[in-house]
Amino acid sequence: MSKSISETESKYNKWIVVLSIAIPVAVAGLFFINLKKLGFDVEPLTFLPPIYATINGLTAVILVIAFWAIKNKKVKLHENLMKTAIVCSVLFLVMYVAYHMTSESTKFGGEGIIRYVYLFILLTHILLSIVVIPFVLITYVRALAKSFERHKKIARITFPIWLYVAITGVIVYLMISPYY
Numbered sequence: 001m002s003k004s005i006s007e008t009e010s011k012y013n014k015w016i017v018v019l020s021i022a023i024p025v026a027v028a029g030l031f032f033i034n035l036k037k038l039g040f041d042v043e044p045l046t047f048l049p050p051i052y053a054t055i056n057g058l059t060a061v062i063l064v065i066a067f068w069a070i071k072n073k074k075v076k077l078h079e080n081l082m083k084t085a086i087v088c089s090v091l092f093l094v095m096y097v098a099y100h101m102t103s104e105s106t107k108f109g110g111e112g113i114i115r116y117v118y119l120f121i122l123l124t125h126i127l128l129s130i131v132v133i134p135f136v137l138i139t140y141v142r143a144l145a146k147s148f149e150r151h152k153k154i155a156r157i158t159f160p161i162w163l164y165v166a167i168t169g170v171i172v173y174l175m176i177s178p179y180y
Contacts, residue, residue, distance in 0.1 A: 008145035016141065020134035023093070030097050034104070044103040045095075049180065052095040053173035059088040060166035067159060079143070085162075086140065092169070109179040118175050125168035132161045 035042045066081035108118050135158040142151035 009141055009147065012137075012141040012144075016134055016137040019137060023133055024130045027093070027097060031100050033101055035101050042102050045099050046103055046180070048095045048099040049173060049177070052092045052099070053170050055088050055092045055095070056166045056169035056173070059085050059092070060163055060170070062088065063159065063163050063166060082140070082143075086136065089136070106176055106180050108176050110175070114175075118172070121168050121175070122172050125165060125172055128161050129165045129169075132158065132165055135161060 036044070062081050062085045066078050066085065069075075069078040069081060108115065108122075110118055135154065139151060139154045139158045142148075142154060
């Protein structure tokens with residue numbers, strides 16, 4: 001590995017660690033903060049769930065197209081799509097936090113086996129959405145550093161996790177949407 005690659009990656013390593021911890025902690029903390037209950041005059045942002053679910057679906061489509069692009073040696077297209085997928089994930093996160101800071105959480109009303117299916121999907125979605133953060137960041141930094149062999153190695157892990165999180169985000173929304 002050349003010195004410049006090592007420097008590029010090490011330059012971002014602290015940020016990867018900080019963001020990989022800070023994002024889930026902040027989301028967990030903000031999830032329990034309701035601005036209305038704190039005395040702020042805010043309207044509930046109840047229109048956001050279908051928007052951020054759509055963004056999750058769009059992210060899944062972008063990831064699949066980006067995978068196709070790199071398999072077909074369309075490197076620039078792959079790069080642009082991956083940047084777009086990251087932007088979509090950030091937009092999702094901002095909207096998700098904004099919704100939960102202004103609106104009451106919606107409880108799943110299904111009963112029986114469907115409740116267990118929902119809870120399994122929700123739990124794996126949440127856990128993997130935390131796990132995927134450092135994977136996405138490391139994968140992106142390795143591409144930035146032009147360490148493509150190492151990028152490909154971790155992308156093989158990152159891609160299916162990120163795709164699962166994006167798809168299950170849509171499924172969770174569809175399963176809970178009748179109870180909004």
